[in-house]
Amino acid sequence: MNRISQKKGGTRMLLQANEAIARGALEAGVIFAAGYPGNPSSEIIETLAKASRDLPIYVEWSVNEKVALEAATGASFAGCRAICSMKQNGVNVVSDFLTNLSLSGTKGGLVLVSCDDPGGISSTNEEDARAFAPLSDIPLLEPSSPQEALDMARWAFDLSETINNIVMIRSVSRLSHSRSDVQVKDLPDFDVQPYFDTKVSFHTFPIVAKHQARHEKLRMAEELFENSPFNFYRGPSRPELLVIGSGCAVDYAIDAIEIMSLWERVGVLKLGTTWPLPRKLLLENLQKSESILFVEDVDPFIETNVKALAAEAARQVGVKTFHGRGSGDFPLCGELGPSHLLEFFGNYFDLDWKDQEFRNKMGSLTKGKIPPREFGFCPGCPHRGSFYAIKTALAWDDRDGFVSGDIGCYTMGIWPTGFNQVKSVHAMGSGSGIACGYGKLEGFGFDQPVITVCGDSTFFHATIPALVNARFNNADILLVVLDNSATAMTGFQPHPGTGKTAMGQPTQPVDIAALCESMGLEVHVGDPYEMKETARRLYDLMQKQGPRVMVLRRKCALVQGREGGFPYDMHVDQSLCVGEECGCGRYCTRIFRCPGLIWDKEKKKAMIDQVICVGCGICAEICPQGAIKKEAKG
Amino acid sequence: MEQTTVQGQSNLVREVLEKGICVRCGACVGICPYFQYHDGKVVVSDWCQTSTWRCVQVCPRLPYDRASLYDYFYHVNDCTDAIGPHRQVVAARSGDKLVRSAAQYGGVVTALVIFAMEEGLVNSAVLTDRGGDLAPKGVLCSDREAVLGCAGSRYSASAALSELNLAIQAGNDRLAFIGLPCQMEALGRLSLSEPDGQERAGHVELKIGLFCTWALDYRALRSYLKTKGIVEIPKKYDIPPPPSEVFIVETNNGRMEFPLSEVREIVQPGCSVCEDMTAEFADISVGTLEGDKQWNTVIVRTDKGMELFEKALRAGVLEQKEIPSSNLEHLKEAASNKRKRALRARGEESNE
Numbered sequence: 009m010n011r012i013s014q015k016k017g018g019t020r021m022l023l024q025a026n027e028a029i030a031r032g033a034l035e036a037g038v039i040f041a042a043g044y045p046g047n048p049s050s051e052i053i054e055t056l057a058k059a060s061r062d063l064p065i066y067v068e069w070s071v072n073e074k075v076a077l078e079a080a081t082g083a084s085f086a087g088c089r090a091i092c093s094m095k096q097n098g099v100n101v102v103s104d105f106l107t108n109l110s111l112s113g114t115k116g117g118l119v120l121v122s123c124d125d126p127g128g129i130s131s132t133n134e135e136d137a138r139a140f141a142p143l144s145d146i147p148l149l150e151p152s153s154p155q156e157a158l159d160m161a162r163w164a165f166d167l168s169e170t171i172n173n174i175v176m177i178r179s180v181s182r183l184s185h186s187r188s189d190v191q192v193k194d195l196p197d198f199d200v201q202p203y204f205d206t207k208v209s210f211h212t213f214p215i216v217a218k219h220q221a222r223h224e225k226l227r228m229a230e231e232l233f234e235n236s237p238f239n240f241y242r243g244p245s246r247p248e249l250l251v252i253g254s255g256c257a258v259d260y261a262i263d264a265i266e267i268m269s270l271w272e273r274v275g276v277l278k279l280g281t282t283w284p285l286p287r288k289l290l291l292e293n294l295q296k297s298e299s300i301l302f303v304e305d306v307d308p309f310i311e312t313n314v315k316a317l318a319a320e321a322a323r324q325v326g327v328k329t330f331h332g333r334g335s336g337d338f339p340l341c342g343e344l345g346p347s348h349l350l351e352f353f354g355n356y357f358d359l360d361w362k363d364q365e366f367r368n369k370m371g372s373l374t375k376g377k378i379p380p381r382e383f384g385f386c387p388g389c390p391h392r393g394s395f396y397a398i399k400t401a402l403a404w405d406d407r408d409g410f411v412s413g414d415i416g417c418y419t420m421g422i423w424p425t426g427f428n429q430v431k432s433v434h435a436m437g438s439g440s441g442i443a444c445g446y447g448k449l450e451g452f453g454f455d456q457p458v459i460t461v462c463g464d465s466t467f468f469h470a471t472i473p474a475l476v477n478a479r480f481n482n483a484d485i486l487l488v489v490l491d492n493s494a495t496a497m498t499g500f501q502p503h504p505g506t507g508k509t510a511m512g513q514p515t516q517p518v519d520i521a522a523l524c525e526s527m528g529l530e531v532h533v534g535d536p537y538e539m540k541e542t543a544r545r546l547y548d549l550m551q552k553q554g555p556r557v558m559v560l561r562r563k564c565a566l567v568q569g570r571e572g573g574f575p576y577d578m579h580v581d582q583s584l585c586v587g588e589e590c591g592c593g594r595y596c597t598r599i600f601r602c603p604g605l606i607w608d609k610e611k612k613k614a615m616i617d618q619v620i621c622v623g624c625g626i627c628a629e630i631c632p633q634g635a636i637k638k639e640a641k642g
Numbered sequence: 643m644e645q646t647t648v649q650g651q652s653n654l655v656r657e658v659l660e661k662g663i664c665v666r667c668g669a670c671v672g673i674c675p676y677f678q679y680h681d682g683k684v685v686v687s688d689w690c691q692t693s694t695w696r697c698v699q700v701c702p703r704l705p706y707d708r709a710s711l712y713d714y715f716y717h718v719n720d721c722t723d724a725i726g727p728h729r730q731v732v733a734a735r736s737g738d739k740l741v742r743s744a745a746q747y748g749g750v751v752t753a754l755v756i757f758a759m760e761e762g763l764v765n766s767a768v769l770t771d772r773g774g775d776l777a778p779k780g781v782l783c784s785d786r787e788a789v790l791g792c793a794g795s796r797y798s799a800s801a802a803l804s805e806l807n808l809a810i811q812a813g814n815d816r817l818a819f820i821g822l823p824c825q826m827e828a829l830g831r832l833s834l835s836e837p838d839g840q841e842r843a844g845h846v847e848l849k850i851g852l853f854c855t856w857a858l859d860y861r862a863l864r865s866y867l868k869t870k871g872i873v874e875i876p877k878k879y880d881i882p883p884p885p886s887e888v889f890i891v892e893t894n895n896g897r898m899e900f901p902l903s904e905v906r907e908i909v910q911p912g913c914s915v916c917e918d919m920t921a922e923f924a925d926i927s928v929g930t931l932e933g934d935k936q937w938n939t940v941i942v943r944t945d946k947g948m949e950l951f952e953k954a955l956r957a958g959v960l961e962q963k964e965i966p967s968s969n970l971e972h973l974k975e976a977a978s979n980k981r982k983r984a985l986r987a988r989g990e991e992s993n994e
Contacts, residue, residue: 403687404680427688547680548775590694590837591674599675599688632675 012055013062017193025154025183026051028190029121032161033091034059036117037196040083041067042076044469045498046095047130048184049123053093054501057510064198069501069510072436072469073098074105077120081109084118084174085210086202089165093121096137097435101470103140106174110144110222111212113172116200117165123179126305126343130181132415132433134341136307141176141283145222147229148283149177149238150254154188156280160238162193167232171225178282180305182256182343230284238280241293247275249356250296252310253303254279257344261303264349268359285313294318294325301352302332305344311335331356384425387604388565388574388624390536391418394490395426396600396630397542397560398459402429404547409457412446414439414471416463417497418490425601430461437462437470440487444474447483447555457550461488465495465503467520478555479527486549487557489520490536492564500567524557536560537626565622574623576638578604582613584635592632600630651676651690651697658703659686663912665857667821668780668801669828670697672808679801682777682860699835702827703912711830715923715944724978725941726922729948731970733931734940734955734962744793746880748938750928750960751820751850752793756786757959758818758950764847767818768809770800774875777860780805782814792820795852797879798860799910803828810845818848823918826851830923848950851921853929853939855980856913858905866908867891870900883932917984919977926951932969939965939973 011021012031023031030052033041043053057067066083070076073094080090094102099122106120122137141148149164151157157179164175212218233239242262243250251261251274258278265274277293279285294300294314302311311332318328331337331352338348347363354361385392395418402409413421413430414437421430432442443460462471467489478485495501502508507517524531532549534542542560549556568574586592596605596614604621605614614635625638658664664684670677676690677697698704712718716727725731735748741756742749758764766784769792773779780802783789799822806819819829826849833843867876878892881902889905891898921927925947931937940962942951954960 400678400687403678403685404683406683406685588692590692590696593674593676593690593692595675595688598691630675 009062010058013059013195014192015195017195020189020191022187023154023158023190024051024185024187025151025157025179026123026185027055028154028158029093029161029177029179030055030059031190031192032158033089033119033165034063034065034195035158035193036089036162036165037198037200038089038091038117038165039065039198039200040080040088040090041065041092042070042079042090043093044070044073044076044098045495045501046098047498048125048179048181049093049095049098049121050498050501051184052091052121052123053510054499056091057512060511063195067510069495069503071504073101077102077105077109080118081105081114083202084114084116086204087116088200088202089117091119091121091161093123095131096122096124096135097131097133098122099137099140100135100435103143106140106146107144108212110146110173111215111218112210113221113225114168114174114210115172115208117168118174119161119164119168119177120174121161121177121179123181123184124306125181127181129343132419132435134306136305136309138178138282138309139307145226146173146283147171147175147226147233147281149175150280150282151177151179151183151238152255152259152278152280153183154186155190156238157183158190158192160280167229170232171228173222173225178255180255226284229281230286233281233284233286234288236281236286239278239286239289241275241277243275244272245296247297248273249275249299249301250293251276251301251303252279252290252293252314254282254310255305257303257305260344260346260349261301263346264353267350268353268357268361270353270357273357274353279310282310285310285317287317290314290317291321291325294321294328298326299329300331301337302330302334303338303344303349304333306341308332308334308340382425383420383423384601384603385417385420386565387602387620388568388622389417390492390560390562390565391421391426391490392600392602393536393539393562393626394418394461394488394542394560395421395429397536397539397546398461398488399427399429400539400543401546401550402457402459404543405457405550407456409459409550412439412443412458412460414460414462414466416466416490418461418463421461427599435470436466437474440471440474440478440485443485443487444478444481444483447478447485448481450484457486459486459488459546459550461490463496464489464491464493464505464520467491468504468518472523475524475529475555475557476527479529482554484553485555486546487555488546489557489559491520491559491561492567493561494564494567496564496566500564521557521559524559530554530556531559532557533559533561536562537624539626539629565624569622574625575640576623576625577641578616578621578623578625578627579637579639580614580616581635581637582608582611582615584633585613585631586633587612587614596627596631596636600627602627649698650695651686654695654698654701654704655686658701658912659684663703663915665703665822665824665910665912665916666799666801667702667825667828668803668805668807669700669702669825669832671801671804672806672811673697679779679804680776682798684801694837696835696839699839700828700831702824702831703915706831710834711827711923714834715830721922724974724981725920726918726927726943728941728943729945730942731965731973732940732942732962733934733937733965733969734960735937737958737961741790741793742936744790746793746795746878747930747935749793750938750940751852752789753959754850754926754950754954755783755789755818755820757954757957758848759784759786759789761953763816763950764818765816766809766814767820767848768802768806769820770796770802772796773800773860782809794878795880796857797881798858798863799824806846807842810842815845816847817845818850819846820850820852821921822852822854822857823921824854824912824916826921826923827918848946849924851924851927853920853927854913855919855976856906856909856916859908859910862908866905870898872898883930914987915984917981919980920973929973931965932972937963939969
C-alpha cells in the first residue's frame, strides 16, 4: 500500500509539496485527476496514479493540458471532484478553455494546479501563470510550504463548490520539489455517484450576465479570503518595513529576518490567497508601515495590485514607499532567492550581511574542482544519432538549411550536443507550425531546406494540427519525429503511443507513422543509430516537396538501460587514433561529443570513459581512423 | 604565378567553396571527416582545428606553382606545348567490340584499365560510376565487369579522388586512377604535399586522364533536365564535335537534343579557371577523336604510360592509327584556347 493512500489521518508524513497537493486532493475526495507532464508539476499526477492502485479514483495523463482540463471538467459537471495539473506553459494551452469555463462555472469541486518554473530551470520560458487568475476571474491560492500545499489543495475543492467555479493553485519549483513533515487527515470514502443533472447546463450565454456572475463569485471568494488562515501577519505592530509576499519568496524573507535578527523592525504579511486580494486585510496591514517590500515569484503580481489598492485608499493608509521587483529593488526576471533578501535587508538597514562573503568563499573553494558541464544528450541517446544524421543531410544539401525545433530533450539541439542544428524553439508543436510558414515561401524565392523535429509525446500534444495544416495547404515541410517511446524529459510518463496508461493499464497505442499515412503524407521510418542511412534518406526527402514525415524510432537510452541495456563494449585503439592531427582533429570528443568519449590529455588520444559509456556503439561509425572499436558484450 | 598563403580549412572554404569554384575533384574528401561529397557537391560538415591541412595542399583550385609539377613529373620548368609534355599522340581504340559498344567512343580507357588489372600492373582501379538518382561518384573496381560498368562519359564531376583517398586509407595498393585534368592536378599536388603525400601518391600505379573542356554541375543538370520534362535517369550524354552545338541526352524514352548554349549555363564555375584540357599530369590522357566516334585520341606522356600502351597494342587489346594532322591541330588549338580563357578568367597574363 502506497503511504499516500493511507486511509487514516492524524499522523505526520514526510512529503514533497507535489505529493502533499495530491494527498490534499485525496482528502477532499477527488476521484478524477488529469494532467500533462512537465517540470515541476509531474509528481502530482504520478502520485495520484500510484494511489489509484489502492483507491477508487481515476487518473490519466492526457494528450495535452487543454484536454486534461476538459476531461477533469467533464467529471466536475457530473458532480465529481476533479484536479488537473500542469506547468506554467500548460496554463497557456488551457487558457482558451479556461476563460470560457470560468464563465459557465463548474459543479463538482474543480482545481487547476499550475507549478511554475521561476528562472526557467527546466522550461523554455519564464512565466508567471498567476496572470491567468485575474484574466479568467478565478480564485488563486499560493502555498508556501508542503503543509500549506496539502491544506490548500483540500480546501480549494470546498471553495470551488461554494462559488461554483474553478479554483487555481499555483506552486513554484522550489516548493513543488521540497519536502517537509506534513500533518495528514483521514481520507473520505470516495462514494460519489457521478450524475449530470440535465436540468442545468454549462455554457457562457448570456455572456455579459455570466461575466457579471463570475465577478460575484470572485467577490464571494474575497470575503472568504479576508479570514483565511492562509494569510497571516507576523511582526511588531509598527514595523519599519512591512514585507508582503507569497510562496517560497516569503519564506526566504522570514529566514533572512531570522538570520539578521530583524523581528523587532520588520513585519511580514504572508498571503496565501492572492486573487482576489483580501482588500480589508491588506488595508489594515498597510497602515502598519510607510515602507512596503514585496517578495514574490516571478512578476510583480501582488505588488502591482497592492499598489493600485494603496492608491485608491491613499487617504486611509497614507503615502507609502514601495520596494520590490516592480520598483527595481529586485530583478524583474529570474527566481528570487535568499541572497536577494539578505542583500536587501543588509542595504536597507545598513547591516553587514555575510552572504556575499560566503558566496566569495564558496567560489574560491570550489574553483577548478567542479568539472565544466554543458547541456548534453545522455550516452546512448538516440537524439545524438538523429541530429548527427540531420546535420549531415543539411550539410550535403548545402543550401543553408536548418532545424525548426520543439519541446523535449531534443530542444538541446540548439547546443553543441545537437550540433547547433536547431534554430528556433517555442511552444509545444510550434516547430511544425512555424515550418508550415517556411513551407509556403518557395514562391518568393526561399530555397533553404527546413527540417522540423518533434518528439513522440509532442507529436500527440500539438504537432498533429500543424501537420494537418501542412497537408491542407500543401506546405513543403519535412517533419522528423524523434520517437523514443517515452515522454523522456519529464520522467518517462506514458503517452498515446506507448500502449500504457497513467494507471498502468494496457491500451491500443496510436501508431504515429500510420496516423501520418492516413493523412496522405509520405512517411518513412528509420533508426537514429543508422546515421548514414538516415542522412541519405533525409537528403532524398529534402529534395522533395509537400508534407513529408520521417519517424526515427529508438528507445530512450535511459529506458533501454533499464530494459536490458546495450550490446557493446567499447574501446579506442589508441595506436590508430591520430588525435589532434590532420585527418581527425579530435572529431569524436570535439564534434560528436558523446560524454562517453573523453580526451586522454597525456597521450593526446581519445578514450572511452568506461563509467559513462553505455555501449550503444554508434561512435564507431564516426571515427575517421576506425580507432573506436566495438565488441559484443560477453 | 603569385603564391597566396592559404592556411586552414576556413580559407579553403572562403577561397574555393564560397567562391563557387570547387570542381568536385574529391581530393580534400575522405582524408578527414570535415569535407564530404554527396550528390555532386563537396561540402563542409564541421569546422576543423588542426594545423596541417592536407586539404589545402592538394586543392587544384587554390593558387599553386604549376611549374613545380612540370618539374616533378617531367623535369622541365615550363611547357609551351598546348597539350602538355608527352611522348606521342595517336588515335587508338579497343580491339574488343564489346568494350567499344559499352564505351563513349573507342573504349581505350576501359580497355587499358582492364588490361592493367589483368596484367597485374594494378590490383584495382578507382573510376566514376554511372550515378543514378544521385550524382556519379567514385567507385573502387577490381574486376572487368565493374570496370565495364563505369564505361562512358559523365559530363559532370564525381569527386572520385575521395574514393581513392578511402581506398588508400583502407590499405589498398597498386591502384589505378581514372579522372579529369583537375583530378590529375590534385594527384600531382598530392605527391608534393606534407606530411604523407608522397607515400599516399605512391600507391597510385597508373593515372589515366580524360580530356575535359568543362564539367556540368550535376544538381543543376538534374534541375535543367527536369524543366525539360526528363525525370528518369539518362542512359547516356554526348556532345558531338563543333559545329553541332547540341547536348544529347539519351533515355529509355529516346534521344533528346538541347542547345549547348543553355547547357553551358550550368557548367561548374570552377571549370572556367581551369587551364588544363588534356590532363597533363596523367600517364596517359584519352579523349575523343573529332569526326570519328569509333576512335579515341590518346596522348602518352610518361615512360610508364608508354610501356603499358605498347604492351596493350602487342596484346591486341588496343589498335592504333596515326592521328590526322588536322585533328592534332584542332586539339592543340582547343587546349590552347582553354588555357587562354582560364588565364583571362584568373586575371593573369597569357604566356603565349
